[in-house]
Amino acid sequence: MRADVFTLFPQWFEWFRTQRHVENAYALGHSVEAIDFRETTPLKWGQVDDTPFGGGAGMVLRVDTMEAALRARYDEDPVELRSHRRVIALTPSGRLLDDALATELAGEEEITLLCGRYEGFDERILEHFVSDQVSIGRYVLAGGELAAMVVLDTVLRKLPGVLGDDLSAVEESYSEALEGAPEYPHYTRPADWRGWAVPDVLLSGHHARVEEWRRAQSRARAERPLP
Ligand code: 6GU
Known part of the structure; x- marks a missing residue:
């Protein structure tokens, strides 16, 4: 699996990589790459977000910033990208992560995770660039990064050879082997x-x-x- 994580805090993922099972995944040829929105933003001074139309608190991740980041990485219109690749936005209101979703994602060769910050994503990102919205629970985090790490943690440990003993991930809580x-x-x-x-x-x-x-x-x- 190759997982690309788009984030404003790529350095957080350096810590994530030091976990034993993530290191194992790398040794087997899997990868998690953190990509900084600021490096490709078309706006000045590394701007990536903006105040919400209609007013209100917080900042919203811009659709032009997101498009530039995805185009730079995949050299393709992001509207097409999501038809052949899981492009997953981490949002508190998304599909709840469970064992079945983790198993589903572990079957993908490549996935993309988008981490919002502050008040989240411009709705047009979710509508046009994203194939899935995923949440790790009904509470709000300051950003999608920790949620992305939770998703990656549970997905990577399902890949063959990543845990010391592959059977550890077969017969465990909520697995099919234990009928959920x-x-x-x-x-x-x-x-x-x-x-x-x-x-x-x-x-x-x-x-x-x-x-x-x-x-x-x-x-x-x-x-x-x-x-
Ligand atoms: Cl995926 N993102 C944020 N910001 N908060 C969350 C979440 C995701 N899942 C639960 N809370």
């Missing part, structure tokens, strides 16, 4: 701590019974109300 249910509980040594014992079945060495216990736990967790 939360994961079963895990225990490790010590087997007893202050009288808090690990369930006997996990120490039994009986693989089929362990499997059965885990499925039952996972299902029970799916049925009880969220904390």
